[in-house]
Amino acid sequence: MERFFGLKEHGTNIRQEIVAGVTTFLTMAYILAVNPEMLSQTGMDQGGVFTATVVASAIATIAMACLANLPVALAPGMGLNAFFTYTVVIGLNYPWQLALTAILLEGLIFIVLSLFNVRELIIKAIPANLKRAAAVGIGLFITLIGLINSGIIVGNPSTLVSLGSLIDAPEHLPPLSPFLAILGLLIIIVLYANKIPGGILIGIILTTILGIPLNVTRIPENFSPLSLVSLPSAPLFMQFDFRSIFSFEFFTVLFTFLFVDIFDTIGTLVGVATEAKLMKKGEIPRVKQALLADAIGTVAGACLGTSTVTSYVESTAGVASGGRTGLTSLVTALLFLFALFLSPLFLLIPSAATAPALIVVGFFMIHSVTEIDFTDPTEGIPAFLTIVMMPFAYSIAEGLVYGILSFVVLKTVTAKYKEISLITWILFIVFLLKFFIS
Numbered sequence: 001m002e003r004f005f006g007l008k009e010h011g012t013n014i015r016q017e018i019v020a021g022v023t024t025f026l027t028m029a030y031i032l033a034v035n036p037e038m039l040s041q042t043g044m045d046q047g048g049v050f051t052a053t054v055v056a057s058a059i060a061t062i063a064m065a066c067l068a069n070l071p072v073a074l075a076p077g078m079g080l081n082a083f084f085t086y087t088v089v090i091g092l093n094y095p096w097q098l099a100l101t102a103i104l105l106e107g108l109i110f111i112v113l114s115l116f117n118v119r120e121l122i123i124k125a126i127p128a129n130l131k132r133a134a135a136v137g138i139g140l141f142i143t144l145i146g147l148i149n150s151g152i153i154v155g156n157p158s159t160l161v162s163l164g165s166l167i168d169a170p171e172h173l174p175p176l177s178p179f180l181a182i183l184g185l186l187i188i189i190v191l192y193a194n195k196i197p198g199g200i201l202i203g204i205i206l207t208t209i210l211g212i213p214l215n216v217t218r219i220p221e222n223f224s225p226l227s228l229v230s231l232p233s234a235p236l237f238m239q240f241d242f243r244s245i246f247s248f249e250f251f252t253v254l255f256t257f258l259f260v261d262i263f264d265t266i267g268t269l270v271g272v273a274t275e276a277k278l279m280k281k282g283e284i285p286r287v288k289q290a291l292l293a294d295a296i297g298t299v300a301g302a303c304l305g306t307s308t309v310t311s312y313v314e315s316t317a318g319v320a321s322g323g324r325t326g327l328t329s330l331v332t333a334l335l336f337l338f339a340l341f342l343s344p345l346f347l348l349i350p351s352a353a354t355a356p357a358l359i360v361v362g363f364f365m366i367h368s369v370t371e372i373d374f375t376d377p378t379e380g381i382p383a384f385l386t387i388v389m390m391p392f393a394y395s396i397a398e399g400l401v402y403g404i405l406s407f408v409v410l411k412t413v414t415a416k417y418k419e420i421s422l423i424t425w426i427l428f429i430v431f432l433l434k435f436f437i438s
Contacts, residue, residue, distance in 0.1 A: 001014060001327065005017075005069055005325040005326055005327045006069070006325060007324075007325060007327065010278075010324040010325050011324065012322060012323070012324040012325060012327075014327070016321075016322040016323070016324075017071075017322070017323055017324070017325060017327035017328045017331065018327075018331050019198040019201055019321050019322065020071060020318035020319065020321040020322050020323025020324075020328040020331075021318060021323065021327070021328045021329065021330065021331025021332045021334075021335070022201055022331060022332075022335065023198070023200050023201045023204070023317050023318045023320075023321040023323075023357065024071070024073050024312075024314060024315050024317055024318030024321075024323065024328060024329075024332045025073070025331075025332045025335040025336065026201065026204050026349060026353075026354055026357070027204075027314040027317040027318075027354050027357050027358060027361075028073060028075055028312050028314040028315075029339070029349060029354070030149070030351055030354065031053065031057075031075045031076060031078070032050065032053060032054065032339060034078070034081075035049060035050075035053045035075075035076045035081055035306065035307070036049040036050040036053060038081050038082065038085050039081060039084065039085055039096070039306065039307060041085055041090070042084070042085050042089040042090070042096040042099070043089075043096060044096050044236060044305065045233065045236060047232075047233030048233050048234060048235050048236040048305055049236070049305060049306055050232070050233065051232045051233050051234065051235045051304070051340065052235040052236060052301065052304035052305040052306040053075065053076055053301075053306050054232070054336050054337070054339050054340050055235065055300070055304055055336075055337075055340070056075075056076065056297060056300045056301035056304050056306050056309050057073070057074060057075040057076070057297070057309065057333070057336045058333045058334075058336040058337045059296065059297060059300045060074035060075075060293060060294065060296060060297020060298075060300065060301075060309045061073045061074050061075075061297075061329050061330075061332055061333035061336065062329070062330065062333045063292070063293035063296045063297065064290060064293040064294075064311075064326065064329045065326035065327065065328075065329035065330040065333065066326065066330075067286070067289035067290070067292060067293050068286040068287075068289040068290035068292075068293055068326065069285075069286060069325055069326035070269075070272070070273070070278070070284075070285075070286065070290055070325075070326060070329065071272070071276060071315060071318055071319055071323035071324060071325060071326065071328035071329055072268070072269065072272050072290065072311050072312070072315045072329060073311075073312050073314070073315050073318070073329055073332040073333070074293070074294060074297045074309050074310060074311050074312060075309060075310075075312055075336075076301060076306045076307045076308065076309055076310075077260075077261070077264060077307070077308055077309070077310035077312075080257065080260055080261065080264075080307050080308040080310065081306075081307040081308075083257070083260070084096075084099050084103075084307040084308070085307075087253075088102070088253050092249060092253070094244075094253070095241055096239075097239050097240055097241035098241040098243070098244060098245075098250070099253070099307075100236075100239060100240055100241075100302050100305065101240045101241055101242055101245060101302075102245075102250065102253050102254045102257055103257060103298060103301065103302040103307060103308050104240060104299060104302035104303065105245070105254055106254060106257045106258045106261065106298060106308065107295055107296075107297075107298030107299035107301075107302055107308075108295075108299060109258060110258075110261070110262070110291070110294065110295035110298060111292065111295040111296070111299065113262075113291075113295075114288060114291040114292040114294075114295050115292070117288060120287050120288050120291065121423050122262070122266060122423060122427065124283060124423070125421050125422075125423030125424045125427065126266070126270065126400070126404070126424075127379070127382075127407060127424070129372050129373055129379045129380075129382070129383045130382060130383060130386055130400070130403045130404070130407065131270045131274065131279070132274065132368045132369075132371050132372050132383070133368075133369075133372060133382075133383035133384070133386035133387050133399075133403060134267050134270045134271050134274075134386060134390075134396070134399065134400065134403075135270065135271040135274040135275055135365050135368040136365060136366055136368050136369045136372075136387045137267075137271075137386050137387040137388070137389070137390030137391065137396070137399045138267065138268065138271035138313050138316070138365060138390060138396060139271075139316075139361065139362040139363070139364070139365025139366045139368075140362060140366070140387065140388075140390060140391040141313065141362075141390040141391045141394075141396065141399075142313050142314065142316065142358045142361055142362055142365075143358065143359050143361075143362030143363075143391075144391045144394075145355075145358055146181075146354075146355040146356065146357070146358030146359040146362070147355070147359065149351040149352075149354070149355045149358070150173075150177055150178055150180075150181030150351060150352045150355035150356070151164050151169040151170050151173045151177045151178040151181070151352075152164055152178045152181055152182070152355075154170055155170075164178055165178065166178045166179040166182065167179065173351065173352070174215060174216045174218065174350070174352075175215070175216075176214045176215070176216055177216050177350065177351070177352040178352070179214070180207060180210060180211050180214055180216045180350070180352040180353070181207075181352040181353075181355045181356055183207065183210060184203055184204070184206070184207030184210075184352065184353055184355070184356035184357075185356035185359055185360070187202075187203045187206055187207060187356070188200055188203035188356050188357065188360050189360065191203055192360065198321060198322075199321075200317060200320060200321050200357045200360065200361075201321060203356060203357065204349065204353050204354060204356075204357055207352065207353035207356065208348070208349050208350065208353040211350050211352060211353060216350050216352050217348060217349070217350050217353070218348070218350075219348070220344070228342055228344045228345040229341055229342060229344075230341065230342075230344060231341070232340045232341065235304040235305050236304070236305025237303065237304060237305065238303055239305055240302075255434075257308055260308075260395070260397050261294075261298065261308050261310050263396065263397035263400050263401070264310050264311070264395075264396045264397050265291065265294050265310050265311045266400065267390075267396035267397065267399065267400050268310070268311040268312065268313050268315070268396060269284055269287065269290055269291075269311055270284065271313065271316065271365065271396075272311075272313075272315050272316055272319055273285075274368055275316050275319050275320070275364065275365050275368075276319045276323070276324055278324070290311075294309070294310060294311055297309035297310075298310070313396065314358065314361075316361045316364070316365060317357050317358065317361045318332070320360070320361050320364045369387070377410065377414075378407070378410040378411050378414055378416055378419075379407075381406055381410060382402075382403045382404070382406040382407035382410065383403065385399075385402040385403055385406050386399045386400060386402065386403030387399070389401075389402045389403075401431045401434070404424065404427050404428060404431060405428060405431055405432070407420075407424070408420055408424060408425065408428040
């Protein structure tokens with residue numbers, strides 16, 4: 001284990017990596033409930049989607065652990081599953097089989113791009129200050145996710161968002177969820193301030209337990225240990241439809257999947273690697289292997305019957321708990337496989353218990369803002385736009401888009417165009433075209 005993952009070299013140990021892996025899993029376990037429910041609206045079998053979600057996540061995360069040795073977990077991406085369901089299938093009236101075909105082709109294209117280092121070149125082309133800004137923006141983004149998932153922040157028709165009630169949660173959450181999330185946040189903060197190892201994981205567990213008397217952690221009727229075990233459903237294996245793949249509409253769908261996935265992945269890898277202090281001379285170690293693992297996960301997900309698999313920003317929760325190597329990812333992957341048979345147990349953990357972890361991780365990631373050069377407007381303004389667009393547009397990819405666009409424009413108008421690399425110019429053109437295509 002030491003030789004394979006290089007634990008001492010990365011300043012970590014087996015216990016620390018296990019705690020980090022469990023923490024990462026708990027903060028992203030919500031996808032096991034959300035993804036099947038969302039994709040089932042397309043007519044897909046919910047049980048089959050659950051199995052596909054679990055197995056594809058495990059395959060991709062094991063690939064990340066073994067190929068790239070990075071503490072990054074993967075699963076079907078939020079946003080991409082919404083695009084799959086509400087735009088491609090419900091909006092464009094495509095059969096879900098055709099949507100899976102688009103994801104399969106996207107994954108195959110990603111494998112080619114990864115093997116020929118195209119995606120690696122894109123990451124290297126992102127300016128250093130934008131990489132730091134990506135970490136900060138992701139921190140704010142996942143903090144917002146935590147605040148929304150717990151009901152602390154709610155939608156408001158007048159102000160878009162506002163502070164919710166601690167007692168009356170939004171309809172999709174049990175009452176008192178915001179109150180429990182605040183308690184969980186206080187628990188994790190106290191544990192962190194006292195330097196208790198594994199404070200985030202302990203906080204999630206304690207918050208889940210406190211949620212039982214508050215009826216936020218829902219214990220099923222006639223509960224027994226045996227009720228926590230269930231056999232998995234068969235996945236929707238190789239359900240593809242290659243009709244209409246040469247239409248302009250299909251190309252638009254494929255391009256959107258391709259675009260969002262590549263830049264969500266790049267943004268997440270940059271943010272996680274920065275937070276884990278793994279960046280070397282501004283570059284992510286073994287990035288080619290990391291991107292290949294992501295592409296493998298996407299192809300596996302399409303073959304099994306789920307939406308695009310991508311690197312998860314919640315991996316930063318594991319990094320904050322001490323995860324530094326692929327052993328963290330391996331532990332997370334094994335927990336995904338256990339979830340195949342213990343889904344009722346993992347689904348007991350309410351979002352009010354995992355949300356505080358995301359909020360605290362946002363605090364951990366915000367410190368990268370001190371390393372950004374704001375004295376130079378051509379560096380500071382693109383960094384600022386990268387930071388604010390990620391939470392406000394609810395997309396890591398869009399943060400990078402606006403960061404790159406403003407970077408090129410400002411460097412050009414101030415006659416600093418020599419600081420713009422060829423790849424950055426290409427990205428600039430691609431992002432402009434994206435606005436016209438989408």
